[in-house]
Amino acid sequence: MTTPDAGASQARAHATIRDVAKLAGVGIKTVSRVINDEPNVSALTHRNVMRAISELNYRPNYNAGSLRRSGGKTQTFGLVVGNVANRFWGAVHRGVEDVASEHNVAVLAASLDDDTAREERIIGELLSRRVDGLILATVRPDQSALVVEQQRGIPIVFVDREPENIDADVVVTNNRGGAEQATAHLIAHRHRRIGYLGEPGGMSQAQRRRMGFNDALAAAGIAASDSPVIDDLRDSDAAHAATLEMLTRADAPTALFSSQNHVTIGALHALRELGLQREIAIVGFNDVALGDLIEPGLTAMAQNPYQMGRIAAARAFARLEGDTVSQRIVVRSVLIPRGSGEIPPRRT
Amino acid sequence: MTTPDAGASQARAHATIRDVAKLAGVGIKTVSRVINDEPNVSALTHRNVMRAISELNYRPNYNAGSLRRSGGKTQTFGLVVGNVANRFWGAVHRGVEDVASEHNVAVLAASLDDDTAREERIIGELLSRRVDGLILATVRPDQSALVVEQQRGIPIVFVDREPENIDADVVVTNNRGGAEQATAHLIAHRHRRIGYLGEPGGMSQAQRRRMGFNDALAAAGIAASDSPVIDDLRDSDAAHAATLEMLTRADAPTALFSSQNHVTIGALHALRELGLQREIAIVGFNDVALGDLIEPGLTAMAQNPYQMGRIAAARAFARLEGDTVSQRIVVRSVLIPRGSGEIPPRRT
DNA sequence: CTGAAAGCGCTAACAG
DNA sequence: CTGTTAGCGCTTTCAG
Numbered sequence: 001m002t003t004p005d006a007g008a009s010q011a012r013a014h015a016t017i018r019d020v021a022k023l024a025g026v027g028i029k030t031v032s033r034v035i036n037d038e039p040n041v042s043a044l045t046h047r048n049v050m051r052a053i054s055e056l057n058y059r060p061n062y063n064a065g066s067l068r069r070s071g072g073k074t075q076t077f078g079l080v081v082g083n084v085a086n087r088f089w090g091a092v093h094r095g096v097e098d099v100a101s102e103h104n105v106a107v108l109a110a111s112l113d114d115d116t117a118r119e120e121r122i123i124g125e126l127l128s129r130r131v132d133g134l135i136l137a138t139v140r141p142d143q144s145a146l147v148v149e150q151q152r153g154i155p156i157v158f159v160d161r162e163p164e165n166i167d168a169d170v171v172v173t174n175n176r177g178g179a180e181q182a183t184a185h186l187i188a189h190r191h192r193r194i195g196y197l198g199e200p201g202g203m204s205q206a207q208r209r210r211m212g213f214n215d216a217l218a219a220a221g222i223a224a225s226d227s228p229v230i231d232d233l234r235d236s237d238a239a240h241a242a243t244l245e246m247l248t249r250a251d252a253p254t255a256l257f258s259s260q261n262h263v264t265i266g267a268l269h270a271l272r273e274l275g276l277q278r279e280i281a282i283v284g285f286n287d288v289a290l291g292d293l294i295e296p297g298l299t300a301m302a303q304n305p306y307q308m309g310r311i312a313a314a315r316a317f318a319r320l321e322g323d324t325v326s327q328r329i330v331v332r333s334v335l336i337p338r339g340s341g342e343i344p345p346r347r348t
Numbered sequence: 349m350t351t352p353d354a355g356a357s358q359a360r361a362h363a364t365i366r367d368v369a370k371l372a373g374v375g376i377k378t379v380s381r382v383i384n385d386e387p388n389v390s391a392l393t394h395r396n397v398m399r400a401i402s403e404l405n406y407r408p409n410y411n412a413g414s415l416r417r418s419g420g421k422t423q424t425f426g427l428v429v430g431n432v433a434n435r436f437w438g439a440v441h442r443g444v445e446d447v448a449s450e451h452n453v454a455v456l457a458a459s460l461d462d463d464t465a466r467e468e469r470i471i472g473e474l475l476s477r478r479v480d481g482l483i484l485a486t487v488r489p490d491q492s493a494l495v496v497e498q499q500r501g502i503p504i505v506f507v508d509r510e511p512e513n514i515d516a517d518v519v520v521t522n523n524r525g526g527a528e529q530a531t532a533h534l535i536a537h538r539h540r541r542i543g544y545l546g547e548p549g550g551m552s553q554a555q556r557r558r559m560g561f562n563d564a565l566a567a568a569g570i571a572a573s574d575s576p577v578i579d580d581l582r583d584s585d586a587a588h589a590a591t592l593e594m595l596t597r598a599d600a601p602t603a604l605f606s607s608q609n610h611v612t613i614g615a616l617h618a619l620r621e622l623g624l625q626r627e628i629a630i631v632g633f634n635d636v637a638l639g640d641l642i643e644p645g646l647t648a649m650a651q652n653p654y655q656m657g658r659i660a661a662a663r664a665f666a667r668l669e670g671d672t673v674s675q676r677i678v679v680r681s682v683l684i685p686r687g688s689g690e691i692p693p694r695r696t
Numbered sequence: 697c698t699g700a701a702a703g704c705g706c707t708a709a710c711a712g
Numbered sequence: 713c714t715g716t717t718a719g720c721g722c723t724t725t726c727a728g
Contacts, residue, residue, distance in 0.1 A: 366706095380707065411705085415707085
């Protein structure tokens with residue numbers, strides 16, 4: 001009854017390297033050698049240390065180690081995306097994870113929901129945890145604040161969104177060219193009045209897609225004024241309402257270009273509600289799950305988010321290994337014709 | 349020319365608390381007080397310290413802090429799921445993230461792909477990073493190895509998969525009851541020969557769904573032998589092939605029960621290929637994106653993965669706050685009839 | 697092949 | 713209100 005709080009189910013703390021050393025009858029440096037697979041440990045000593053480790057269920061504290069380790073690496077990356085529950089970002093996440101895990105690096109992932117305030121807070125927290133690299137899909141265009149972090153040797157790679165006022169690696173899709181190609185596809189199917197359903201415009205890729213759309217119209221000699229545009233569609237409900245509105249106008253378009261995933265889903269719902277899914281053509285930027293199972297199948301400009309994630313992570317590791325020149329990598333999207341984009345215009 | 353390597357673009361290291369103290373002309377403890385919002389700092393001192401902090405772009409090293417902090421918390425959770433790129437797990441992840449972020453806790457997320465070897469490695473790495481809590485969808489049934497970690501005070505919560513040989517919080521769906529209900533739904537629509545398309549069986553939830561399926565058959569007085577079963581469908585391609593095979597048998601079933609997401613997608617493809625999507629009824633466990641847009645709409649037992657993630661994280665925090673009794677929480681799935689499950693059997 | 701001493705960046709405990 | 717000292721668990725350096 002000397003120790004007061006010594007209940008049986010009391011939480012036992014983690015064993016330390018010292019506990020292991022004592023139990024194995026060696027110095028702590030020897031234990032350190034064993035856990036880091038360093039040479040100069042006799043087979044016998046090695047065995048004794050291993051026995052002590054497993055007896056105590058010892059787990060080296062990686063954070064404590066990296067405090068002293070030369071380079072001070074934490075073997076952790078920070079990943080900041082729009083929303084980890086989103087199909088696109090989930091795939092990016094997985095791409096980053098796969099490459100990171102080859103380097104024994106874990107990934108701290110966070111969602112932003114296009115929230116500017118959150119952006120700064122989350123990135124700050126990641127930095128305070130001393131991540132070795134940052135892979136970001138940021139909301140704010142101006143990222144000059146991160147320059148000082150780069151100078152501290154932390155690689156920063158931007159995915160899908162293009163930052164301003166910073167010289168960094170960027171991994172994006174060919175937004176402008178892809179949108180142009182998708183729009184041209186509709187034009188090739190004889191459409192002249194094409195509605196544009198756009199996502200919120202602050203982010204660079206939204207602007208680029210819109211430009212590509214206009215490029216295609218211009219190339220075909222179609223006046224932009226013939227094409228109704230509804231922008232800033234935050235979610236599929238907004239897209240749904242906008243599509244209903246656009247298609248019930250007197251001069252309704254005969255085809256739709258949807259600039260994003262959720263927008264496409266809202267538009268598809270609206271088309272079905274109006275019974276127009278076989279009358280009005282639609283091409284969506286970003287593929288959608290089951291896009292091949294709906295009728296008609298969704299014609300989509302499919303991005304490759306998994307690959308984007310892999311490449312972004314690979315760039316971060318390249319910087320860590322000494323690469324100093326920024327790259328802007330474009331992962332091409334491909335047009336998948338499945339029916340919805342090949343519907344000819346209704347005769348009037 | 350005294351310092352050799354002093355190139356202009358050389359990486360400047362992080363400023364330390366000592367640098368800040370020196371620049372502000374105070375002791376390090378005062379800086380510590382400021383960054384931790386502790387009392388007993390005069391307004392003037394506070395201002396000076398803040399100035400030094402921003403001048404040096406100082407960022408407290410959270411890992412170093414937690415080494416000494418009482419409790420030693422890292423404000424980090426580990427999340428281990430099947431695949432972060434999967435719609436279901438992405439939603440779980442987001443649920444965990446949302447609750448964690450309310451507590452200022454970051455989430456280290458990792459994918460397992462049902463790989464047993466990976467499971468042990470990844471959980472070990474998370475533990476070495478001293479996560480404050482673990483939320484796991486494990487592959488191996490026996491989780492007794494984690495008991496020692498629990499005793500060290502690390503809350504462990506299992507999501508979607510039920511572990512053996514450990515007393516821990518568990519968050520699952522009503523797999524058995526849900527499967528029974530889905531099957532009963534088909535029976536209510538006069539089906540008597542219902543095919544079962546199952547996922548790999550090692551994991552508890554697969555078994556439970558199968559049991560629920562059998563429960564419903566038994567309750568309706570249908571011999572289990574009338575119902576063809578194909579199990580162990582690893583992905584949608586396997587499910588696709590299995591469905592084709594099952595539906596071209598002489599005694600093909602008139603309805604299908606699909607036990608999981610990817611299986612459902614494969615089955616839907618097969619049905620379309622055979623042109624039977626309006627002939628053969630199907631109910632899927634787990635909803636599928638765009639399940640309402642295909643024709644007929646997919647009748648699904650929809651789980652609530654986001655909620656499961658939230659609840660799992662909440663349990664972890666509850667344990668951290670002293671709760672000691674394990675809960676088994678069942679998040680009910682709901683049947684969404686959309687057409688595919690209400691197709692009557694073909695007349696023979 | 698092995699270990700003792702110093703110190704990473706920070707917070708705890710105390711003394712002013 | 714403020715600063716000093718010790719030490720978290722580990723790696724580094726260097727002396728055996």
